Amino acid sequence: MKYIPTIGIECHVQLSTKTKLFSEVDNDARGKEPNSCVSPVDYALPGMLPRLNGEAIKFAIRAGKAMNCKINAHSRFDRKHYFYPDSPKGYQITQFYQPIIGAGHVELPSGTKIHIEHAHLEGDAGKLTHFDNYSLVDLNRVDTPLIEIVSMPDIHSAKDAHDYCKELWRLMCFAGVTNGDLYNGNMRFDVNTSIAPEGSDKLGTRTEVKNLNSFRSVERAVEYEIARQTKILEAGEKVVQQTLGWNDATGKTTAQRSKEEAKDYRYMPEPDLPPINLSKEFTEKEAAKLPPMPADYRKKFGNVISGDTLEVLLDYPALMKKLDEVCSEYVKSMSNLFASVLLAEEKSAEYLNDLPSAKDLNELCEMNEKKELSSTATKEVFLRLFDPQMKNRGAKNIAKELGLIQENDLGALEAIIDTVLQKPETKKAQEDYKNGEEKVIGFLVGQVMKESHGKANPSAVQEILRKKLK
Amino acid sequence: MEINCETIKHLAKLSDFDLDEKETEALTHDLQNIIKYISQLDELDTEGVEPTYQVFEMENVWRDDEVLRQDATREELLALTKEEKDHQIKVPRVL
Numbered sequence: 001m002k003y004i005p006t007i008g009i010e011c012h013v014q015l016s017t018k019t020k021l022f023s024e025v026d027n028d029a030r031g032k033e034p035n036s037c038v039s040p041v042d043y044a045l046p047g048m049l050p051r052l053n054g055e056a057i058k059f060a061i062r063a064g065k066a067m068n069c070k071i072n073a074h075s076r077f078d079r080k081h082y083f084y085p086d087s088p089k090g091y092q093i094t095q096f097y098q099p100i101i102g103a104g105h106v107e108l109p110s111g112t113k114i115h116i117e118h119a120h121l122e123g124d125a126g127k128l129t130h131f132d133n134y135s136l137v138d139l140n141r142v143d144t145p146l147i148e149i150v151s152m153p154d155i156h157s158a159k160d161a162h163d164y165c166k167e168l169w170r171l172m173c174f175a176g177v178t179n180g181d182l183y184n185g186n187m188r189f190d191v192n193t194s195i196a197p198e199g200s201d202k203l204g205t206r207t208e209v210k211n212l213n214s215f216r217s218v219e220r221a222v223e224y225e226i227a228r229q230t231k232i233l234e235a236g237e238k239v240v241q242q243t244l245g246w247n248d249a250t251g252k253t254t255a256q257r258s259k260e261e262a263k264d265y266r267y268m269p270e271p272d273l274p275p276i277n278l279s280k281e282f283t284e285k286e287a288a289k290l291p292p293m294p295a296d297y298r299k300k301f302g303n304v305i306s307g308d309t310l311e312v313l314l315d316y317p318a319l320m321k322k323l324d325e326v327c328s329e330y331v332k333s334m335s336n337l338f339a340s341v342l343l344a345e346e347k348s349a350e351y352l353n354d355l356p357s358a359k360d361l362n363e364l365c366e367m368n369e370k371k372e373l374s375s376t377a378t379k380e381v382f383l384r385l386f387d388p389q390m391k392n393r394g395a396k397n398i399a400k401e402l403g404l405i406q407e408n409d410l411g412a413l414e415a416i417i418d419t420v421l422q423k424p425e426t427k428k429a430q431e432d433y434k435n436g437e438e439k440v441i442g443f444l445v446g447q448v449m450k451e452s453h454g455k456a457n458p459s460a461v462q463e464i465l466r467k468k469l470k
Numbered sequence: 471m472e473i474n475c476e477t478i479k480h481l482a483k484l485s486d487f488d489l490d491e492k493e494t495e496a497l498t499h500d501l502q503n504i505i506k507y508i509s510q511l512d513e514l515d516t517e518g519v520e521p522t523y524q525v526f527e528m529e530n531v532w533r534d535d536e537v538l539r540q541d542a543t544r545e546e547l548l549a550l551t552k553e554e555k556d557h558q559i560k561v562p563r564v565l
Contacts (some may be wrong), residue, residue: 002478017535024538034558035548037542043547054532076523083486085561090485136558264484274528 003195003233005226006203007155009218010190013147013172014124015059016179021123022050022093029140030184042142044088047271051082056145057276059177060100060121061286063147066175066293067116067168071283077121077270085137086125093143094122096267096337100276101147106171107295108163109311115152122146148178151204153192158226159427162219162236165189169215171187174317182213182395189218193225195233205239209246209253221246224253291317293323300324305335312339318352325358330365337382345383355394356385367405371457377404386446406457410464417464420447433469441465471509473502 020027023041042049061397064071068383077098099120105113105455123143129136149168169187172182182187194206207229209221229239245252292300294314301310301323313319319338326334342348364385377399384390399405420426426447429440441462448461479496482489500546508539553560 019535019537024533024536025540026537033544035554036544036557038544038547040547043550045550051533052531053535055535057532081484083484085559085564086495102501129558130563133563134555134561135561136555138558138562269523271524274524274526274531277529 001234002198003204003226003230004157004198004200005193005222006153006206007157007161007164008153008192008206009151009155009161010192010194011149011151011168012124012188013063013149013164013168013178013192014186015056015063015177016146017053017055017059017148018441019053019055020143021053021056021121022143024051027144029144030181031175032140034136034138034140037140038142041305042139044090047097050143050270051274053145056121057278058286059145059146060119061278061283062175062290063149063172063177064101064119065290066171066177066289067104067119067149069116069119070102071278071287072098072100072102073278073280073283074275075099075120075278076275077273078267079270081266082264084125085135086128086142088126088139088142092123092125093270093273094148095120097269097404098275101149106151106164106167108160108167109298110163111162112160112163114154114160114164117150117152119149119197121149122148132416133287133410153194155415158219158222161191161222162215165218167294170314170317174293174320175290175391176317181441185213186215189359191225193216193222193229194239195226195229203242204233204328207244209244209255212246217246217248220248220251221253224251238344250298259283291321294320297324301335304328304332309335309339312343314345316352322355322358322361326361326365330369331363333365333368334361337379341379341382342386347386351386354386356391360370360385360391364399365416367395367399371460372405373399374404374406374457377402378405378408380404403453403455406455410460413452413460413464416456417448417461417468420444420451421468423447430469471505473498473505477501 015027017027020037020039021024022038022044025039025042026032029037039049061071075095075098077093079091079463080094080096081091083090095127099118101116101119103118104116104410106116107113122145124141124146126137126139126142151164155164165187169182172178172187178186189212191209191212191254192206193209194204196202196204198461207225212218212221221413225244232239241395243256245256246253252304297314297320298310305313313323316338319342323334323338342351345351364378364381367373367381368375373381380402381399381404383397383401385395390398421430426444429443432440433444444465445458445461446458449456449458475494476500478489478494478501481492548557548559549552553558
């Protein structure tokens with residue numbers, strides 16, 4: 001029997017606000033000592049009250065708009081109770097009843113639309129490290145603002161699950177609401193998978209794989225679950241609804257300790273935080289700050305840049321923004337330089353933080369188009385534009401200083417060619433060419449290049465030579 | 471809503487409380503009374519009435535996104551915990 005998988009994904013995105021969601025403490029704990037970014041509020045000391053970060057509201061509006069979602073005019077916070085050492089309060093502040101972000105959709109590169117059920121703001125938990133007979137708690141991450149994005153069960157293949165997660169990552173990076181550092185868990189995915197016989201109108205029993213932190217592991221975990229569940233059903237047995245963990249090394253899911261049921265969380269309205277009531281003007285003003293999204297770039301550049309190159313570049317918001325700034329006639333050659341030269345560089349990550357000006361890039365493309373720079377020389381000047389020692393001099397000056405400008409001036413070229421043709425050592429080659437030996441043209445071009453100290457444009461030289469030797 | 475010893479034991483488990491039989495019975499009795507008392511509200515017709523989530527009528531109480539110096543240092547805060555190790559809070563092993 002053929003089974004159709006149905007997948008829904010919950011994604012947690014860490015927001016890159018300066019401070020935490022409920023306290024005025026540094027939200028960027030990267031490279032900092034454990035428990036060094038913690039306040040009495042994070043410790044939940046008696047009498048401490050949460051103080052809502054207004055910037056997180058603005059980030060949520062932008063994130064919601066990036067996913068074509070409705071922004072709810074009224075939202076509020078709730079307490080979700082659970083007892084675990086990663087949460088000193090004994091509960092998580094989240095939005096259970098009235099989330100800030102309503103329904104919307106994300107369009108995958110393939111054109112498939114995945115619907116968003118809702119997304120809400122909440123505080124993250126602390127980090128636990130387990131040892132043989134004790135665990136250590138670092139509260140730096142407590143109440144880092146998160147947006148939890150809940151998709152509809154709209155996904156029907158492991159590949160689409162992968163593409164959806166990747167597109168979400170891009171949307172959040174383009175919207176500028178997260179650092180998007182997957183390695184450090186800035187985005188984490190919980191994946192619900194079930195399978196049902198083709199044509200069935202009922203969904204099968206689902207399992208939830210928690211805490212995946214790469215697109216690849218999402219894809220692999222879904223593939224594994226589809227295969228595992230298919231085997232169970234084909235053996236005439238039943239899939240057990242459970243929470244699973246993913247082991248990247250073994251490529252298998254394993255059962256985790258059973259968590260509480262929803263009612264065990266004893267949700268209640270958070271009494272310490274007044275509701276959020278957004279005016280239409282406020283929401284529209286924030287939404288207007290949303291820069292162009294991947295879908296906008298696909299529309300704009302889809303006919304200019306090859307699909308593969310475009311999808312590679314869409315992983316880098318800074319590059320797309322820069323491409324949008326250069327002259328439209330140079331977008332194609334620039335996109336190739338970005339994809340095949342810049343991203344191939346060892347230091348590309350560093351370079352991305354400080355891209356050359358659009359003026360320099362336009363100048364570079366113009367020189368290349370006018371054949372003042374060969375393609376090799378164009379690449380060289382392009383890379384020099386990232387060199388801290390040279391970049392401020394501008395593309396044109398760099399090309400001149402490096403002696404890379406090709407001689408295109410026909411008069412000057414002809415003079416050089418005439419000099420070469422006068423030389424006795426080229427006489428035989430000239431004779432051979434006239435007698436039909438095509439190949440020797442290469443030798444003559446080489447002589448001219450030598451005479452011009454490499455600055456002549458070889459194709460122009462060849463053309464003139466052919467005319468002269470007719 | 472029925473409150474019995476099992477309800478109390480379940481709640482105690484969720485909150486990681488150790489209760490003996492006597493405490494369980496006493497709490498069952500207390501919680502039954504509390505629920506009964508509060509249930510009087512069920513007599514009211516609240517059809518069409520907006521739920522009250524807070525009584526101060528405030529909204530949009532937000533602060534700026536600026537890091538402020540905290541009143542307590544890391545050392546002072548860690549000193550409040552039962553046991554610390556390598557600037558972290560040491561707890562019994564959990565998984």
